Amino acid sequence: MRHQELLDAVTDGVQRVEDLARALGISPSTVRRGLAELEQAGKVVRTHGGAVPAPAGGELSWTQKSLRHAPAKRRIAACAADLVQDDHVVLLDAGSTTTFIAERLAQRSGPTVVTSGLGPMTALHDAEGIELIVIGGRVRRRRGSIVGDYARGVLDRITADIAFIGADGIVPGRGVNCPSPELAAMKELQMRSARTVVVVADSSKVRAEEYAYWAVLPGHYVLLTDDGISAEDTRLLDADPACELRVVETAGGPNTPAATD
Structure with a gap:
């Protein structure tokens, strides 16, 4: 099978694995392998049961990113939420x-949540048991984030119990990879404002450095990732004295068919 034929079919609107298999006369497992390779090349974004074309021009929106490796991300999120106590202030x-x-x-009662994200804000908007504080500033709609100098005025006055930091990539000894200096600065502010820093990143993000900008990690941090992480990446992270690696069990990691379809 030529990957271009598969990409053309996805672009034309045939986006479920079963439909792609029928249209191209190949097996669903062959489709899944082809989609995985196209995703690695940045041509498609995997979804539950198929794929959609990747956006032209590069950076994925936060809603598109939520479709990538969603089962692994949800397992990481479940373990992260278990770290939060009812009296915590959470970034x-x-x-x-x-x-x-x-x-x-949102199902809990007691924590105070401070966020710079439109996604978390929306998820907690109607959560009566959560005290929700939204960091002010300029909205970057594509990233679903709030950035700017207004944020410093809020974060300089907060000491959170725990901060959960997202990542486009994480490299031991280097930091968290970011698509802009503004986002890097926001992550650093949040990490400096918390007693415990937890970077939540699926295993595809480990040692990924797609962008030119970096948020410097604090002296100690927890990396919460999934069991798709390679043995080499595990070894490197274990060798980093600043990193406390915690691996969440999934259905085989984000890059396997069982975890992405």
Whole structure:
């Protein structure tokens, strides 16, 4: 099978695995392998049961990012929410995984949540048991984030018990990869304002460095990721004295058919 034929079919609107298999006369497992390779090339975004074309021009929106590796992200979010106690003040970064954390916390009563993300804000808007504080500033709609100098005025006056930080990539000894210096600065502010920092990133983000900008990690942080992480990446993270690695069990990690379809 040529990948271009599969990509053309997805672009033309045939986006479920079963439909693609019938249209191209190939097996569903062959479709899944092809979609996985197209996703690695940045051509498609995996969804539950299929794929959609990747956006032209690069950066995915936060809603599109929520479709990528969603089962692994939800398992990470469930474990992250379990770290929150009812009297905690929680900082939630913008992002898809942090939005899944917010959905979990919406069922709770007691925590105070401070967020710079439109996703977490929306998830917690009607949560009567949560005291919700939204960091002010300029809205970056594509990223679903709030940035700018207004945020510093809020974060300089808060000491959170725990901060959950999203990542486009994380590299031991380097930091959290970000698509803009504004987002990098926001992540650093949030990390400096919390007693405990937890980076929530599925295993595809480990050692990913797509962008030119970095948020510097604090002296100690927890990395919460899934069991799709490679042995080499595990070794490197374990060798980083600043990193406390915690691996969440999934159906085999985000890059396997069982976890993405």
